[in-house]
Amino acid sequence: MPSIVFKDVDYAYVDANETFEALENVNLEIEDGEFLCLVGHSGCGKSTMLSLIAGLEHPTRGEVLIDGKPITGPGPDRSIVFQNYSLFPWQTAVKNVRFAIQQTKKGASKAEADAKARELLESVGVGEAADRYPFQLSGGMRQRVAIARALAIDAPTMLLDEPFGALDPMIRRRLQEMLLDLWEGSCCKTAVFVTHDIDEALILADRIVFMEPKHIIKTFALPKDRSRNVDDLDAATKAIKDEVLELFEATATGREEEE
Amino acid sequence: MMADLAETQKEIAKREEHEKHERFIKPSFIVSNALFLLTLLAIYLPADTMVEIVRTITFGAVDAPGGTVPASSIEFYVAVLISWGLFMWRYIAGGKKRSTCNIASVVFLFFLIWEVLSTDLKITHPVLIPLPENVFAVFTRIPGELWQNVYTSLTLLAQGFLTSLVAATVIGLFVGWLPKVRETVFPIAKVLAPIPAIVFTPYLVLLLHSFRFAAIMVIFLGIFWPTLMNTILRVESLDLRILDSAKMMGLSTPTMIFRVLLPYLYPTIVTGLKVQLPAAMLMLVMAEMYGASSGMGYFIINYTNYANYTNVVAGIIVVGIVVTVLDALVGLLIRKTVKWSE
Ligand SMILES: Nc1ncnc2c1ncn2[C@@H]1O[C@H](COP(=O)(O)OP(=O)(O)OP(=O)(O)O)[C@@H](O)[C@H]1O
Ligand SMILES: [Mg+2]
Numbered sequence: 001m002p003s004i005v006f007k008d009v010d011y012a013y014v015d016a017n018e019t020f021e022a023l024e025n026v027n028l029e030i031e032d033g034e035f036l037c038l039v040g041h042s043g044c045g046k047s048t049m050l051s052l053i054a055g056l057e058h059p060t061r062g063e064v065l066i067d068g069k070p071i072t073g074p075g076p077d078r079s080i081v082f083q084n085y086s087l088f089p090w091q092t093a094v095k096n097v098r099f100a101i102q103q104t105k106k107g108a109s110k111a112e113a114d115a116k117a118r119e120l121l122e123s124v125g126v127g128e129a130a131d132r133y134p135f136q137l138s139g140g141m142r143q144r145v146a147i148a149r150a151l152a153i154d155a156p157t158m159l160l161d162e163p164f165g166a167l168d169p170m171i172r173r174r175l176q177e178m179l180l181d182l183w184e185g186s187c188c189k190t191a192v193f194v195t196h197d198i199d200e201a202l203i204l205a206d207r208i209v210f211m212e213p214k215h216i217i218k219t220f221a222l223p224k225d226r227s228r229n230v231d232d233l234d235a236a237t238k239a240i241k242d243e244v245l246e247l248f249e250a251t252a253t254g255r256e257e258e259e
Numbered sequence: 260m261m262a263d264l265a266e267t268q269k270e271i272a273k274r275e276e277h278e279k280h281e282r283f284i285k286p287s288f289i290v291s292n293a294l295f296l297l298t299l300l301a302i303y304l305p306a307d308t309m310v311e312i313v314r315t316i317t318f319g320a321v322d323a324p325g326g327t328v329p330a331s332s333i334e335f336y337v338a339v340l341i342s343w344g345l346f347m348w349r350y351i352a353g354g355k356k357r358s359t360c361n362i363a364s365v366v367f368l369f370f371l372i373w374e375v376l377s378t379d380l381k382i383t384h385p386v387l388i389p390l391p392e393n394v395f396a397v398f399t400r401i402p403g404e405l406w407q408n409v410y411t412s413l414t415l416l417a418q419g420f421l422t423s424l425v426a427a428t429v430i431g432l433f434v435g436w437l438p439k440v441r442e443t444v445f446p447i448a449k450v451l452a453p454i455p456a457i458v459f460t461p462y463l464v465l466l467l468h469s470f471r472f473a474a475i476m477v478i479f480l481g482i483f484w485p486t487l488m489n490t491i492l493r494v495e496s497l498d499l500r501i502l503d504s505a506k507m508m509g510l511s512t513p514t515m516i517f518r519v520l521l522p523y524l525y526p527t528i529v530t531g532l533k534v535q536l537p538a539a540m541l542m543l544v545m546a547e548m549y550g551a552s553s554g555m556g557y558f559i560i561n562y563t564n565y566a567n568y569t570n571v572v573a574g575i576i577v578v579g580i581v582v583t584v585l586d587a588l589v590g591l592l593i594r595k596t597v598k599w600s601e
Contacts, residue, residue, distance in 0.1 A: 056503050074506040086500035090522040090599045099518070103508045133599040153508065 004030040004053055004157070004190065008062035011048055022048045024214040025062075033188035037201035039244065040211035041251055046194040047083055049211075050159045053192060054080050066157070076104040079153035083161040083194070085142040087134040093145045094118055094130040100152045120148040123178065125171060139166040147175065151182070158183075158191045164200065176203055180228070198244050199230045202237060210244060212251045220244065287360035288350065294367035295343050301374045302332050302339070302392070309379035329378060329392035338395045342366055389569035397573035405558070405577055412543055412554040413581070415471065419478025420539050427483045428528060431490025432520060441491060448488050456481035457545050464550045474546045474554075481542045482535050486528075493527045494520070526597045532589045537582050544578060555581070 011023040022045045030036050038046045051057040052064050055074040063070045066077075087096050097117035101108055108116075121130050124144040126137075134142055143166045150158065160179075164172045180203070183189050195201050201208050208220045220240045226233075233241065301309065346363040353359055370391065377383045378390045398405065434444045456477050463473040497520075505519050547556025555578050562570040 054503070054507060056506065074503070074509070076507065076509040078507065080504070080507050082500050082504065084500055086498070086504040088501060088504075088519070088522070089601050090525070100508055103510055103514065135600050149504075 003032050003067060004028075004192070005065040005068075006049075006052075006062070007065065009052065009059045009064060010061035011045075011052060011057065012060045013048075021214060023052075023059075026214075026216055028209065028216060028219075030190060030192065033190055035183055035191045035204055035206045036193065037205035037208045038192065038194045038211060039196065039198065039201055039208060041213075041248070042196075044211045044213045044251075046211060047161055050080065050161050050192060050194060053157070054078055054159055076153055077155050078157040078159060079150040079155040080159040081143075081146050081150045081161060081163040083165070085134065085139070085146055087142060087145055087149070089134050092131050092133050093121060093126065093137065093141075093148075096134070096145060097121060097149045097152045100149045104153045104155075117148070117152065120152055121145065124148050124151075124175060140168070140171070143167065144171075144175070156189055158189055158193075160191065160193045162194050162196065165196075172200075176200065180204060198241055198248075201244075202233065202241055203228045203230060208240070208244065210247050217251075218247065285356060285360060287357055287364065291346065291360045291363040291367060294364055294371060295339070295346075298339055298367050298371045298374065299336070301371055301379065302335055304379075306379045306381070309375065313375070313380060329390050329396075331396055332392045334395035334399055335374075335392045338398075339367075339370060342370075386566065387568060389572055393569045394572045394576070397570055401570075405573070408553055408555050408558045408574075409577060409581060412540075412547065412556070415474050415554065416478065416539055416543050419475040419543070420482060420536070422475070423479040423482035424486060424528070426479075427486035428490055428524065431487045432494060432516070432524070434487070435491040435494025441495065445488070445491055448484055448491070452484035452488055457542050460546045461549050470551050474543060474551065477542050477546045478539045482539055485535065486531060489527055489531055490524060493524055497523060526593075526599075529589070529593050529597060533586070533593070536585050536589055540578075540582050540585065 006026050006028040009023055009026040010021070011026075013020045013022055026049070038049060040046055048057070052059060053066070053071065055071045055078070058071075065071070087093075088099070091099060094114065094117050097120055098110075098113045101113040101116055102110070105113075118127065118130055121127050121144075124147055126141050126144045126148070129137055129141055129145075134145070137145065143163065147160075147163050150160070150163075164175055167175065179191075183191055191204075193201075193204060195204075202222070205222055206224065207222065209216055210218045210220070220243070222240065223234075223236060226237050304312075342363070346359065346366075349359045350356055350363075373388075373391050377388050378392060434440050459480065460473065460477050463476050464470055467473045467476065501519075501523075505515060510519065543554070544556035544559070547554040548560040551557040555574060559571055559574040559578075562568070562574065
């Protein structure tokens, strides 16, 4: 039951001769079992936040703690679905998922892992494509295999970077429900979910964090027992939606003036 | 209405059948088979008859004495028939029918011209251009000697090639993985790679006192640098997201190497064979021409020195066959084992 804390975090991407400040003085506390959505314009640093939690990048200042301990590197206690597909191209869909199961749950037999992998692929709707290689799959199918693989790792912390970005609305809806079921059923998995889609955030999140470049500017707590139907929002949730939309617009114009 | 439909379908089927027929028997197919039959005829007809025929065709422009007949034509017949068999097999099984026909035509045309000019008309140099009958007879006259030399060459090739491939892959993995090392090694490799390894041979033979070792060394050097560069570049271009996913699973170093990096590199390695195996064979045959006492290169240079060009040409044909077979095997390996792409 991990809680994640960002403490005065700066992060800069350092290339050969350039440094780019992506995050500046970010403070954020994510509770055990919280479902947190990160929203904001493209390039504001959402993926960077996830990389820091994943341990793939390290803060240039400040620290990121998980259960009170600084994150030192990546590990199977956190699973991640990357914004861009990151499947192993030399393995078929089912082998990708099976590999993740076998590597993170020692002692699972090959047959068990295989059955589990096929079941997961079935649940995200790409069961028929199990024996095909990633290059033979469409973008949305690859994305779903990547989701299945992340679910296979079954980590207490789930990091999802626009996982449903490449999916059509129907499948998207179904996978949102599936994710919610999984998260509620597991009790206390912590999820950090990046999205551009406010409606998606409203359906999923306990809390929405709005970012502008380099900073968090506002967080919105959503009532736990609200209706999670976008077409039928209660007044409080509706107000939050409007405010987030306004923020989106405000930061967009702010940007144009900068340029 | 139904009848109409059935009728149209029948017609379509008929047309398709016709098209298939047409596609099967192409003009180029007829040409290559005609050349094949002409070659058989040229081998079959005695030299005097051939002289007469050619004289008639060319209105007496070509005047050549009919001469001695070669001891046996059987081997040449067999060679031509085998070529034809391979051609038919490729034609029926393969996709590119036109180019198959063209290749076959060139081969039969070559046999035909060779046969007519040397055996029949005797207008080629009697020593420098051996008779095709005699060249192919070498395969039944000294099969043991040929096979022994092929075997020696292949053993050396395998030793040099495999050590080089393994070394270059392991070092390439290591170097590609560490940016600091890569920045030093890559420019060095870039300078050394284009030096033809063959130029070291005479020196290496002197230096190492053993031809075997020198030959292995030459193949090693010839294969090492290009493979190393390929591997480094390939490791460097590994998608970071793939690597990150692997890291998130907390993989151990052996798993990382054997389940992630090597599977990722494998297609580069085997497709590299396609270029490097013939290159290695070339270097070996060249190397064997200095100071070896067996091997195909030795066979060829030795008979060249004795002016036995019949054996020399037979040796050249054997090298061609070996290279072709190796290439076909690599092609098969690629088709059977590389199933993915990016
Ligand atoms: N490897 C990198 N090197 C240099 N700059 C980078 C690198 N990755 C990201 N950035 C920069 O850091 C900033 C934040 O990037 P990040 O990927 O976190 O954005 P994001 O909020 O996830 O955007 P999107 O919604 O488009 O995915 C961007 O301005 C981007 O240009
Ligand atoms: Mg992003």
